[in-house]
Amino acid sequence: MSRWPDPTTFARVWAEGVVAHPDRSFLIFEAPDGQVTNWSYGEFDRVVARVAAFLAAERVGPGSAVHLALTNCPTFVAVWIAALRLGAWIVPSDPMGREPELADHLMRTTPAVGFCSSTRRHEYLGAAPPGMTVVEIDEADAEFGIFPEVDFAGWADPTPADLAAVMFTSGTTGRPKGVEVTQANYAFAGKTMAEATALGADDRQLVVLPLFHANAQYYSFASTVWVGASVALMPTFSASGFLAQAARHGATGASLFAAPLRMILARGEPTPGVRLRHCWFAQNLAADQYETIADWFGCRPRQLYGMTETIPAVLTDNADAPRPDSMGFVTAGCAVEIHDRDGRRVDADEVGEVVVRGERGITLFAGYLDDPATTAESFRSGWFHTGDRARVDRDGRFFFEGRRSDVLKVAGENVSTTEVEAVLGAHPQVFEAAVVGAPDPIRDEIPVAFVVPTDPADPPATGELRVWCNDRLSKAKQPRDITVLAELPRTSVGKIRKFVLKERASKEGASKDEVSTP
Numbered sequence: 001m002s003r004w005p006d007p008t009t010f011a012r013v014w015a016e017g018v019v020a021h022p023d024r025s026f027l028i029f030e031a032p033d034g035q036v037t038n039w040s041y042g043e044f045d046r047v048v049a050r051v052a053a054f055l056a057a058e059r060v061g062p063g064s065a066v067h068l069a070l071t072n073c074p075t076f077v078a079v080w081i082a083a084l085r086l087g088a089w090i091v092p093s094d095p096m097g098r099e100p101e102l103a104d105h106l107m108r109t110t111p112a113v114g115f116c117s118s119t120r121r122h123e124y125l126g127a128a129p130p131g132m133t134v135v136e137i138d139e140a141d142a143e144f145g146i147f148p149e150v151d152f153a154g155w156a157d158p159t160p161a162d163l164a165a166v167m168f169t170s171g172t173t174g175r176p177k178g179v180e181v182t183q184a185n186y187a188f189a190g191k192t193m194a195e196a197t198a199l200g201a202d203d204r205q206l207v208v209l210p211l212f213h214a215n216a217q218y219y220s221f222a223s224t225v226w227v228g229a230s231v232a233l234m235p236t237f238s239a240s241g242f243l244a245q246a247a248r249h250g251a252t253g254a255s256l257f258a259a260p261l262r263m264i265l266a267r268g269e270p271t272p273g274v275r276l277r278h279c280w281f282a283q284n285l286a287a288d289q290y291e292t293i294a295d296w297f298g299c300r301p302r303q304l305y306g307m308t309e310t311i312p313a314v315l316t317d318n319a320d321a322p323r324p325d326s327m328g329f330v331t332a333g334c335a336v337e338i339h340d341r342d343g344r345r346v347d348a349d350e351v352g353e354v355v356v357r358g359e360r361g362i363t364l365f366a367g368y369l370d371d372p373a374t375t376a377e378s379f380r381s382g383w384f385h386t387g388d389r390a391r392v393d394r395d396g397r398f399f400f401e402g403r404r405s406d407v408l409k410v411a412g413e414n415v416s417t418t419e420v421e422a423v424l425g426a427h428p429q430v431f432e433a434a435v436v437g438a439p440d441p442i443r444d445e446i447p448v449a450f451v452v453p454t455d456p457a458d459p460p461a462t463g464e465l466r467v468w469c470n471d472r473l474s475k476a477k478q479p480r481d482i483t484v485l486a487e488l489p490r491t492s493v494g495k496i497r498k499f500v501l502k503e504r505a506s507k508e509g510a511s512k513d514e515v516s517t518p
Contacts, residue, residue: 010186062087087156092212160184178369190222247273259494290324
């Protein structure tokens, strides 16, 4: 990997794009009621100036924080760009977050201004600290009526290393960490993902994942702005409506997770007029699911791997022959290896930890908010340790093997929950499965499974699933308990909140122990 020779700022990328192609389409927003509004780069830049004037009047400037608790809406995009052009930084939170979660984010970042929906004002006001300006908006509004019609030219000139965002991780395992993202990080994400996608000015990305999350910001919006393409922004993800939205807005690209793709399979249907030429997705799909999605989309989706901390997706599959079970290859401009516990590069097909090398604050995140100890622990000899396990074959293709925390120690034997999930997921009546560890007085911990049926009206019998596992897994890998659920607990972008399942498994295991105690 060579150092990015000329890091720039995302604020500069936007400003230069507006000058270069002011009349080119930038943003299409379809409101919940179906009303559609379009802005060119030049038109939206005038909106950005209005928002910037409002923020500046609230004493937002270089080094200030602006909090966003908004669903996908034009105001989110305008505040994001305006804040970065003022040299400030954003703190995007889950708009559906509860008061304690929002209060924690606000306490840790002390923003000058916070934006929330007028429909969720009570939750937000309960979390807001004294002295912070709270702006309530209608998320469906496309007129920006609360922002004055004024000329504004008080732009800052941020440096590439200046802070541009603090994004809190999704919290699949506990309290989230605040990931510090710089101006250069956003620009590098845009450049790298645009090149990996072969994105052009005529492309239009359909964005349905939440904007407060890194996926939509890095992979969709930043890459769009980098090449001067356009975005069709939907308020939320609709499994039944996704393909119709893609056709209606002439989308050529999208980015999803495996879970939303499965939801589209369950609730959607083939739709004429879809002309997607590209779709990213994260996390594995079964081969039959993948083939059906490819048929409905008109393109073969490509898997990728990245984290909020890695900035772009550092692994991306090739366009010519993508595989549904592989994260692909090292993305151009990135450096990824598989290391063992001692920090040595492992041999081909040996499982180890995914590590990423880059320049902090330029091609990798700058650090964790107010946590230098955790930041330092995350790096070893210049490599960022992701905590994810994978292997790479002799051709350089990477395969996910689960998180470090997904390896259970069952009576001294290593058990990968990913392997057990794959076996359960292969059962014809199982739509998806999640496996966690639960404490066991004899074997230390044991696998416990939760499955969602393919047909809720005809769920699989747990006894049948036990036989299925017995025929395919060694004794240590067989789940002690299998629970059928209507759905798995998830974060806003579809990641399974395994710590919720782990807590449930621990409580249920303790109850069984109490019952069986003489």
